[in-house]
Amino acid sequence: MINKQYKLPDGYKPADLVYPDVPFIFSEKIEKRMLRKTAADALEKMFAGALKDGVHLAGVSGYRSEATQTRLFNNYVKRDGEEKARTYSAVPGHSEHQTGLAIDLSGTDGKCAAESCFAGTEEANWLAAHAAEYGFIIRYPEGKQAITGYMYEPWHVRYVGKDIAASIAERGITLEEYYDAVPVSK
Numbered sequence: 001m002i003n004k005q006y007k008l009p010d011g012y013k014p015a016d017l018v019y020p021d022v023p024f025i026f027s028e029k030i031e032k033r034m035l036r037k038t039a040a041d042a043l044e045k046m047f048a049g050a051l052k053d054g055v056h057l058a059g060v061s062g063y064r065s066e067a068t069q070t071r072l073f074n075n076y077v078k079r080d081g082e083e084k085a086r087t088y089s090a091v092p093g094h095s096e097h098q099t100g101l102a103i104d105l106s107g108t109d110g111k112c113a114a115e116s117c118f119a120g121t122e123e124a125n126w127l128a129a130h131a132a133e134y135g136f137i138i139r140y141p142e143g144k145q146a147i148t149g150y151m152y153e154p155w156h157v158r159y160v161g162k163d164i165a166a167s168i169a170e171r172g173i174t175l176e177e178y179y180d181a182v183p184v185s186k
């Protein structure tokens with residue numbers, strides 16, 4: 001569990017990053033197209049399941065290295081100041097994208113990619129209903145900002161495995177609540 005309280009070890013990089021065979025909203029074979037093997041396999045199954053229901057998902061952003069997160073965060077700080085930047089961007093070492101187990105998704109048109117207008121779309125509704133069947137959770141649910149530290153992000157899913165995902169979805173809780181580790185919101 002990575003959040004505003006719990007960080008990854010300095011310089012952490014997963015050893016088993018692969019390119020999942022699913023469409024992305026860009027075509028380059030770059031860092032953000034990668035996920036850890038287990039998550040990538042589950043993602044491929046989830047995309048296939050969505051397609052059967054006529055829902056066309058696309059990847060937006062998966063793995064992000066500490067170096068990339070540092071660069072992004074520093075740019076946000078320059079633009080908005082550190083206090084504001086922390087409300088919407090993770091401090092380096094605290095981004096779930098660095099685990100290689102989280103990915104932002106959208107529809108194949110890339111509309112509302114990682115933006116609040118993704119909420120209520122066919123793709124968002126499908127993910128909310130079915131992600132857990134494939135071992136993913138909506139990591140930052142609506143109304144849970146005081147617990148997760150993040151606003152509602154219907155596009156950001158985190159691989160936790162089918163058992164934990166089913167329990168979290170059934171109980172309507174967050175990963176923090178699941179581990180009985182509700183952090184002080186910062």
Ligand SMILES: [Zn+2]
Pocket residue numbers: 097102103104156
């Ligand atoms: Zn994300």
